[in-house]
Amino acid sequence: MALEFQLDHQDHKKVEDFIARSAAGVSAISLHPKVAAAQHGVAETARDAGLEVLYDPRTERLEHEGFTLQGIPGYTGTPYNLDALAANVDQRQQLIDAVLGATPDVVTIVTPPHFLARDARTSHLDLALAEATRLSTDKRVRPVLMMKARFPVADAAELAREYAAAGFDEIELRFTPLGGEDDGIPKIRAAFTIADLFRSAGLKVVLGRSGNVGQTAYALGHVDGYSMGIGQMEHVNHSADITRQKQPPKLDEEGNKVKSGGAWQGVYIPNLATTLSMKRARTLLGHTDVRTKLLCRIDHCANSLLGPVTDYRSHYLHSRAAEAERLAATPPAWRGKIETDRLQRALELRELVNTKYRAAGEPELKVRTLQSLVDGIEEERAAVA
Structure with a gap:
């Protein structure tokens, strides 16, 4: 296991082309619940390449109202009452059947319905849904457990068992x-500790939608894999997701839905270890003082002055996969050093950008998470020295 990519609406063609050429560093893809039918081709290509194929039902959103829920399996128009769901086996089975019915046949690992585990009842509801799903399918089942970042360690240990x-x-x-x-x-330390508890209980652990934190967790051996989207879904913020889904669509004077400004185009800059907006990435890569420090030299990017912004999806795929492949090919004892070097380089370049190449009105590139990861690596290395 290593890096998993979670697909959004428009990612499948680029991902299919990437996997068809080389899937090094990538272990799985996850299909989007609303457009999985259009992603059948990439799913077959991934499966033929030896990758696992998953389908994320995103049922954690169904606990709340919203304007973007149509197409999520199990959606009824009414938010789920988790107390009632915990007490009603028939209702749980209906939700499971809806998820399994929406899961494409090409999927190799089934994801059960799940909700945010905020206390003992919701935690055991997720476990009950996962167990019932396993009894309802012949395929492998990998539960998703979404929990608060400060989830009690003792409770997590019991859940792992x-x-x-x-x-x-x-x-x-x-x-x-x-x-x-x-x-x-x-x-970060709390997340790594809980991941260790599940691994100690005998489970392989994937840190979902985790960006730099997931990559460092993998490098240090806290998890067996990590996932992210293509230029997005590099972190989890359930509260923000629910807030967005509750926002009504913008309508014009005639009541028609106003088209948005387009999909987010996240451009990953490996040497900064961050994903920037298209505008900011183009500005930085166009500056002759700093561009050589930020360029990508992989695949099509090697033959383009502005490769990362010319085809940001393909660039994201090959640059993220290359980082995962490098870690996987490195003996575990040396992965921490590899990751420290990557993060330290990114910290130095972020400081350079912040002090000399930040346009008026642009926010500073934050360094707290990267510095916390570097400090955490050093802390762990000192503990085993």
């Missing part, structure tokens, strides 16, 4: 909020 006792040998952990640019050492 219960998932193992239920027969699961793999799980995806998502901590909310985690993976942004302002995470401190205590939050």
